[in-house]
Every structure is written in structure tokens, then in C-alpha cells.
Amino acid sequence: MPKPKPRVIYWFRTDLRLHDSPALKAALGLKPECLYPIWTWDPHYVYHARVGPNRWKFLLDCQNDLSKSITKLNSKSKLLLIREAPQTLFPKLFKEWKITHLVFEKDTDAYARERDEKVVELAKKAGVEVIIKTGRTLYDPDELVKQNKGKPTMSITQVQAAGAKIGSIPRPIPSPKSLPDPGTTNLSFVQDKPANNPDINSTQRNAEESSYTGLAGPNNDFSIPTMSELGLKEATTPHRGGESIALKMLASIIANEDYTATFEKPKTAPTAFDPQATTLLSPHLHFGSLSAREFYWRVQDVVTNYKGRASQPPTSLTGQLLFRDMYFGAQAALGYAFGQTYNNPHCRFIPWHLPSTIHPGSGLITGEYQIDDAEAEVFFRRWKEGRTGFPWIDALMRQLRTEGWIHHLGRHAVACFLTRGGCYVDWERGAEVFEEWLIDHEAACNIGNWQWLSCTAFFAQFYRCYSPVAFPLKWDKEGEFVRRYVPELAGFDNKFIYEPWRAPIVDQKRWGCLVRGDGTESAEEDGKVKMYPKPMFDFKERRDVCIRGMKNAYKIGLHGDDPKVLDGSWRELFDDKAAGPTEGSKGPPGAMVEEEDGVGAGCENADGHEEVDHKSPPNPPARKKGASAKSDTKKRTHKREASQGTLDGIVTRKKNKA
DNA sequence: TTCAGGGTTGTGCAC
DNA sequence: TGTGCACAACCCTGA
Incomplete structure (x- = not known):
């Protein structure tokens, strides 16, 4: 009896292309009877990662373009979007479509590895051969x-x-010149609707998310979801995928x-x-x-x-x-x-402000963070919302938010400013914001670059600090970039474009923008005159505080896997007056701060700060000098569950203690 | 073991 | 306008 011809699923993931795909070449090399180009609608991306509308739009662009290209090569074929998690979908799909081979490109992201291991295991059980090729x-x-x-x-x-x-x-x-037909695409099985808890992406939507209505979509045609089907806010990026x-x-x-x-x-x-x-x-x-x-x-x-x-x-x-x-x-x-820093042998331990909460079981950061210092929280919000009062930093953060992309050196400038060169806020906070807003967010590169810029790994010359005034001046003496992204300052003289607070009031009025407040006031309050915030601190002063803090932390020399970091006793080694949450001699794991009301207490609706709304919520009051950090401690429901990859809520993450 | 030199992407000043 | 150096000082590599 002749061997039946292969029936192959090609599983697209982070390889939305037809050119230069070793995995696709391997699939075609099987000379299959039928080839199903599929995308499994992973609930991780929908609910559990931090993905803003701009990156969503870019993904959908990529999928639509790929689907068209597939159809050009075979009018009977296209990208088949199946709305279920791969871990539950595949066993049913293998059976339904009588699949012999599953082919995909290797992905070494932490979550992807776990997901793929699980899928390989399921394929093995179903007697399906798996082919994995490197090409990313x-x-x-x-x-x-x-x-x-x-x-x-x-x-x-x-x-x-x-x-x-x-x-x-x-x-x-x-690229291939032709593609085999897909086989029959019946789906007689029942959809396992994924859980949407936690729904970290709820802040990205202004309507109901309905992408799991039916396995093959609302028209039963395996269509690529639309922004409105996903309930997403409007994408503002000019960049197309x-x-x-x-x-x-x-x-x-x-x-x-x-x-x-x-x-x-x-x-x-x-x-x-x-x-x-x-x-x-x-x-x-x-x-x-x-x-x-x-x-x-x-x-x-x-x-x-x-x-x-x-x-x-x-x-x-x-x-x-x-x-x-x-x-x-x-x-x-x-x-x-x-x-993360915690349990990372290659990441230097610095007692930054706003440290991550650590899950006691897994040793992983939870996506929530501790407000050890009210002033640092204000710095963080103003940084994120582009109202630090430093036009160069604010222009970059506004470009990032609206367009989803900023130049690499711009990323250096804002990352240095948030961490070792200004705010002394944990790099993990900044990495989360980039994760949400960047259209090119690559977990490995984002994490690595934040560690580089915060001088916790890869790079150590913390005394090389980017100035929010001198650095942009090197490239743009006229401040055209600032005028584009901070239009309030468009009328300012070149001399003051990076330091508008130095301009005489009479000139500020003449140029149509007053430098006052913290950026939460409405621009209309002063008639036609616009407003731009005062700088949130004296940069030179903060730079010195940060460098002293870094120097001290380097001297102490702890890394993320040090027993003193793991059990919280690192505090014994740091002076209470050092920058960062350093009070006391022991505490919970990592740089977390003890909560007054125990674990789980605190602010339930803290995600409000995700919104860039200059009227609400109000900034927390600045901490009084000498007040205990504990008194300001609140738990935020700021979730970043498994943001390093594409974790699916259905599959439990492995404990990371091994 | 020690130490000089290099490290993708600093700043500020003198010349 | 451009170049070179001090600043204060980190880590890693290799001789």
C-alpha cells in the first residue's frame, strides 16, 4: 500500500512572510497533498501581553498582506485565522484535518519555548511529525x-x-513560486474559549473584545480580525506593516x-x-x-x-x-x-524606586509594582505622559505614544532619564511602557536595552549620563523635533527650546506659551496662551544623586540571584539615605517594600494611571521629608503577566526556581 | 596575578 | 565648527 501524501499545517507566528523561510521551504519539501497556512489566535496576545493599538494595527497589516500573498500563489489558499489557543486547538485540528506534519519557525522567547514544547508534546501524542527550523x-x-x-x-x-x-x-x-491547496477546512469540533483573566489589554480598548466569537470568525471564513472586532482604540501610528x-x-x-x-x-x-x-x-x-x-x-x-x-x-x-x-x-x-532583576545572575541589583512585586511561588515579577516613594511615582507618570518639563524627553515620549517608534538614541535618552540619569526608577517600569507602545517591541531587545541603559547589565559606565539639554543640542540646534512633537513650544526662540523655563515671562507670553505647573492644567485656562510644565526637578542635582546611588550599589556589588536579594536582606548593606527603597534591614523578596496591610492590600483601580489624561487621576502628594517609605506603599494593579513572550493563560507557567 | 586598553552612541571646556 | 582632553571611574579581556 503506498504511503499517503503528507497533509501539512504551516503554523505562522513571528514569521509573517514568504521570503527566506527555512521552515516554509521544509514544509514544501514534503511535497504535501495539502498545506494549511494557519495562525492560531493566541489569547496571550489578546489578553495577557501589553500590546497597544499601534502594534495591533501593525500585526493585522502583516497578516492581511501575507494572506493576500498566499492567495496570489494559490487562489484557493489564504492565511487561516483560527480563534483558539494553540494548546487546546491543535489536538482537535490534527484529527479533523487528518494532519501528518506540523511545521513552524523556532522561537526562543521564554513563553514561546513553553508553548512550543507543549504543542510538540501534543503532536507527538497525535502521531504528527513536527519540523522546526531556525530563521528568526x-x-x-x-x-x-x-x-x-x-x-x-x-x-x-x-x-x-x-x-x-x-x-x-x-x-x-x-519566496516560493506556488503553494499547494489547503484541504477541506471543516471545523466540526467545539471551540475552547480562552479565559480572559487577567485582561491586561483592557486599557487598550474602548469597545468589547469579540475575537473569540466562533472558531473561524464572525463570517465563518477564517478572516483576520479587525481593530473593531478586537474593540481596540484607534491606532495613531503612520507606520504600516x-x-x-x-x-x-x-x-x-x-x-x-x-x-x-x-x-x-x-x-x-x-x-x-x-x-x-x-x-x-x-x-x-x-x-x-x-x-x-x-x-x-x-x-x-x-x-x-x-x-x-x-x-x-x-x-x-x-x-x-x-x-x-x-x-x-x-x-x-x-x-x-x-x-527581570530578581533571580537574574547577570543583572546587577540596584535598589531602584517603584520595584516590581515578586510572585512568591514562581519568583517571577507579577507586573505589579510597589510605590515606595510618592515622588518617584510622580516622576514616572510625568515621564510616561510626556510632561516632565524637559522638552527633549517629552517630545520623545509623545512621539513614542502616538507613532510607536522613536530613534534608538532617543530611547537611550528617555531610558537613562527614567533610571540612572534622573528619576532613579526601576528599569522594569520603563520596559513595560515600551512593551505597550513600541510597534517594534522585541522582548529580548527591549529587556536587553533597558538593562544596558540602566547599567544593570551589558554596560557599566554609569557616569556617562545623557543630558536632556546638551544631547539634543548636538543634533538639532533649532529644536525642530521638539517643535513638531511639543507644539506648545513651537514659537520659542532657539536659545530656550530645550530649557523653556529660562525664558523671560514676557517672551513666554509673546511666544504663546507659559511655562508653569506640572502639565495637568488645561491649556485654555489662560485664554489663547498655551501652557507647558516647569521641569520636574533640577537635572544636575538629580544626576548627582543618581550617580552617587549607582556608585554605592556597584560597590556593594549584588546581582539578582544573590541570596540577600532573594530574601530581602540586602537592606542591611545599604544606607537608609541611599537612593531607592532602602529603609530597614530586611524585607520581602527583591526590592519590594513591606505593605502595611499585607499582601494584596491597596489600590484596586490603579490602572487609571495608564490613561494619558491630564486631568485625572491627580498625582499623589509628594512624600514629606523624613516620612517612612512604608506609609506611601500601595499595591498597584499594574499587570504585566508574562510579558516577555506570548504566554497563554490556559497554560500554567513553569516555576522558575529550578 | 596584575594591569593596560577598550567599550556602538556623555559633557564641558580649551584651543 | 571641529578636535582633543579631563572629568571620575565602571566592567571585561587578554597579555
């Missing part, structure tokens, strides 16, 4: 770690050395040989907009609408043939991709611990 990064992150003596890749030289041992980066694979756009953008970059071959990241202006100074391909790399290897080799070929002097890694374009691989290698080796 230049190198397989696990292989990179292996060649780095089993350790996380913490520097670019380590990546280059380990990469050299692995061998050359694979050349990209062309999809493989077609990504390849066009790449082609236009490659066509400019000088730009491609001589690109040096530190020399690109963070103040440039329309057009920006860098490629803006990062969101496409995130969703896989552009292959990193395609990008690498298209650039490398230009560099090889370039007649002039080409730039080199790490500052060159290919160097940027090596940094991406470095962070993937660090994450691959450390798993969930990579995304």
Missing part, C-alpha cells in the same frame, strides 16, 4: 549560547566569536549604496523625522515580515562591492543585526529570568 535571527540563539561556553551572550565580541565558530550566516531563500512594504523599504535602502555601506548608528540623528535617520525596519524584523538574514545579506553584498570605505560592525547596519542576536542569545540562555 542570524544564528540559532541556542547554538550561539552553546558556542559561548553555554553562557548568555553579553557582549558583541562574544557574539562575533561564537558566530565564527558556528559558521557563515545562511543565505536567504527565495506587511512583507510587501518591508521588501520595498529594504529595496529603497539598498538602492542607496552610500547610506547602506557607510551607515554608523551613533552618527545618525535621533532628532530626525520625516524621514527618520535609521531604516525603520525593526517592526518588520519583529513580526518577521522581513527576514533578518535577507536584510543582512542584501546589506553585506553592497558592502562587499562598495568602492569607498564601508563602516564595520558593531556600528554598521549588519552590526545592528548582531546586537539583535546578542540579546536573543542572552534571553535564550536565561529564559524568564532575563526579563
Whole structure:
């Protein structure tokens, strides 16, 4: 009896493309009788990760574009959106569609690993063969770690050395010319509707989320959900997703040989907009609408043939991709611990303000944080809402919120400002905001960059501090970037554009904007004159406080896995007057602060601060000098459950203590 | 074991 | 307008 022809599911995840897909090539290599291109509507992304409307929009763009491209190759085919968690869906789907093979691209994100392990186990039980290929990064992150003596890749030289041992980066694979038909798409089984608790993304919606109404969608046609079906607020980003756009953008970059071959990241202006100074391909790399290897080799070929002097890694374009691989290698080796200080052997312990709450069972951060200091909470809110009173910082945060993208050096500026160079607030708070707002949010890179900028890992020269005045001045003396994103200040003279509080009142009036208050007052209160807040602190003063705090923490030299960090007794080593929550000699795990009313007490509706609403909620009162940090302690319902990957609420996360 | 040199992307001043 | 250096001082790598 002849062997039946394979019936294959190709499971799309972070590889929303047809070009350069080793996994798709493997699927087609099976010469299947039918190929089902599917996307499982993972409740993690819908409910449990922090995903703002702009990134949602980008994802839906990518899916729609991919689906069209599939249909172009086979009019009977398209991307089949199935509205259920992969962990419950697959066993039923395997049976219903008589599947013989499941093929997908490897994903080393902490959650993705767990999800995929579970799916592989289910496939094995169902007698389905699983094929997994690497294609998301230049190198397989696990292989990179292996060649780095089993350790996380913490520097670019380590990546280059380990990469050299692995061998050359694979050349990209062309897109397929045709695709097999899908088989019958009947779904006779019952949908397991996923739980929507916790629904972290509720703040992203202004209508009911209804994407789980039926396995194949509202019209039973496997359609890609719409923003309104998801109940999401309007997306405001001008940036669009999809493989077609990504390849066009790449082609236009490659066509400019000088730009491609001589690109040096530190020399690109963070103040440039329309057009920006860098490629803006990062969101496409995130969703896989552009292959990193395609990008690498298209650039490398230009560099090889370039007649002039080409730039080199790490500052060159290919160097940027090596940094991406470095962070993937660090994450691959450390798993969930990579995304937090607590229990992370490679992350320096600094007693930042607003520390994360640690789940006592798993040792993982819960997504909630402790307000150890009311002033720090005010700093954090004003930072997030773009009303610090420092125009450079506020312009960046407003660009981030509305457009979902800011230049890499802009990210440096705001990250340094929030952590070691201003507010002394935990880097995990900043990483959460970026996670919510960035359209190119890549867990590994976001976490790694926040650790870099806060000098807790990867980088240690904490005395190199970005000034919110001097740094932008280097790039944009006229303050055009500020005028674009902080229009209240559009009329200000160049001399005061980064320090508007120094302008004489008479000039402020003449230029149509008064510098006063904290940014919560309505602009109309003064007739036609607009208002811009006063700076929330004296930068030089805060910089000195922060550097002293950092110096002290470095001297004490704890890392996230130190027993004193794990049990809270690190306090014995820090002076009560040091920056951060340092009072007393012992406390709960990590940098958490003891709660007056015990675990679980406190503010239930704290998510109100997620809203950028200058009228509400009011800022908490500043802490009186000498008052106990305890008295200000509140538990926030600020959830970030499993934000490092795409965790599904149905599957319980492994304990991280092993 | 020690120590010089380098580390993608600081600031402020002198020349 | 650009370059070089002090500032105060971190870690890691390799000789």
C-alpha cells in the first residue's frame, strides 16, 4: 500500500512572510497533498501581553498582506485565522484535518519555548511529525549560547566569536513560486474559549473584545480580525506593516549604496523625522515580515562591492543585526529570568524606586509594582505622559505614544532619564511602557536595552549620563523635533527650546506659551496662551544623586540571584539615605517594600494611571521629608503577566526556581 | 596575578 | 565648527 501524501499545517507566528523561510521551504519539501497556512489566535496576545493599538494595527497589516500573498500563489489558499489557543486547538485540528506534519519557525522567547514544547508534546501524542527550523535571527540563539561556553551572550565580541565558530550566516531563500491547496477546512469540533483573566489589554480598548466569537470568525471564513472586532482604540501610528512594504523599504535602502555601506548608528540623528535617520525596519524584523538574514545579506553584498570605505560592525547596519542576536542569545540562555532583576545572575541589583512585586511561588515579577516613594511615582507618570518639563524627553515620549517608534538614541535618552540619569526608577517600569507602545517591541531587545541603559547589565559606565539639554543640542540646534512633537513650544526662540523655563515671562507670553505647573492644567485656562510644565526637578542635582546611588550599589556589588536579594536582606548593606527603597534591614523578596496591610492590600483601580489624561487621576502628594517609605506603599494593579513572550493563560507557567 | 586598553552612541571646556 | 582632553571611574579581556 503506498504511503499517503503528507497533509501539512504551516503554523505562522513571528514569521509573517514568504521570503527566506527555512521552515516554509521544509514544509514544501514534503511535497504535501495539502498545506494549511494557519495562525492560531493566541489569547496571550489578546489578553495577557501589553500590546497597544499601534502594534495591533501593525500585526493585522502583516497578516492581511501575507494572506493576500498566499492567495496570489494559490487562489484557493489564504492565511487561516483560527480563534483558539494553540494548546487546546491543535489536538482537535490534527484529527479533523487528518494532519501528518506540523511545521513552524523556532522561537526562543521564554513563553514561546513553553508553548512550543507543549504543542510538540501534543503532536507527538497525535502521531504528527513536527519540523522546526531556525530563521528568526542570524544564528540559532541556542547554538550561539552553546558556542559561548553555554553562557548568555553579553557582549558583541562574544557574539562575533561564537558566530565564527558556528559558521557563515545562511543565505536567504527565495519566496516560493506556488503553494499547494489547503484541504477541506471543516471545523466540526467545539471551540475552547480562552479565559480572559487577567485582561491586561483592557486599557487598550474602548469597545468589547469579540475575537473569540466562533472558531473561524464572525463570517465563518477564517478572516483576520479587525481593530473593531478586537474593540481596540484607534491606532495613531503612520507606520504600516506587511512583507510587501518591508521588501520595498529594504529595496529603497539598498538602492542607496552610500547610506547602506557607510551607515554608523551613533552618527545618525535621533532628532530626525520625516524621514527618520535609521531604516525603520525593526517592526518588520519583529513580526518577521522581513527576514533578518535577507536584510543582512542584501546589506553585506553592497558592502562587499562598495568602492569607498564601508563602516564595520558593531556600528554598521549588519552590526545592528548582531546586537539583535546578542540579546536573543542572552534571553535564550536565561529564559524568564532575563526579563527581570530578581533571580537574574547577570543583572546587577540596584535598589531602584517603584520595584516590581515578586510572585512568591514562581519568583517571577507579577507586573505589579510597589510605590515606595510618592515622588518617584510622580516622576514616572510625568515621564510616561510626556510632561516632565524637559522638552527633549517629552517630545520623545509623545512621539513614542502616538507613532510607536522613536530613534534608538532617543530611547537611550528617555531610558537613562527614567533610571540612572534622573528619576532613579526601576528599569522594569520603563520596559513595560515600551512593551505597550513600541510597534517594534522585541522582548529580548527591549529587556536587553533597558538593562544596558540602566547599567544593570551589558554596560557599566554609569557616569556617562545623557543630558536632556546638551544631547539634543548636538543634533538639532533649532529644536525642530521638539517643535513638531511639543507644539506648545513651537514659537520659542532657539536659545530656550530645550530649557523653556529660562525664558523671560514676557517672551513666554509673546511666544504663546507659559511655562508653569506640572502639565495637568488645561491649556485654555489662560485664554489663547498655551501652557507647558516647569521641569520636574533640577537635572544636575538629580544626576548627582543618581550617580552617587549607582556608585554605592556597584560597590556593594549584588546581582539578582544573590541570596540577600532573594530574601530581602540586602537592606542591611545599604544606607537608609541611599537612593531607592532602602529603609530597614530586611524585607520581602527583591526590592519590594513591606505593605502595611499585607499582601494584596491597596489600590484596586490603579490602572487609571495608564490613561494619558491630564486631568485625572491627580498625582499623589509628594512624600514629606523624613516620612517612612512604608506609609506611601500601595499595591498597584499594574499587570504585566508574562510579558516577555506570548504566554497563554490556559497554560500554567513553569516555576522558575529550578 | 596584575594591569593596560577598550567599550556602538556623555559633557564641558580649551584651543 | 571641529578636535582633543579631563572629568571620575565602571566592567571585561587578554597579555
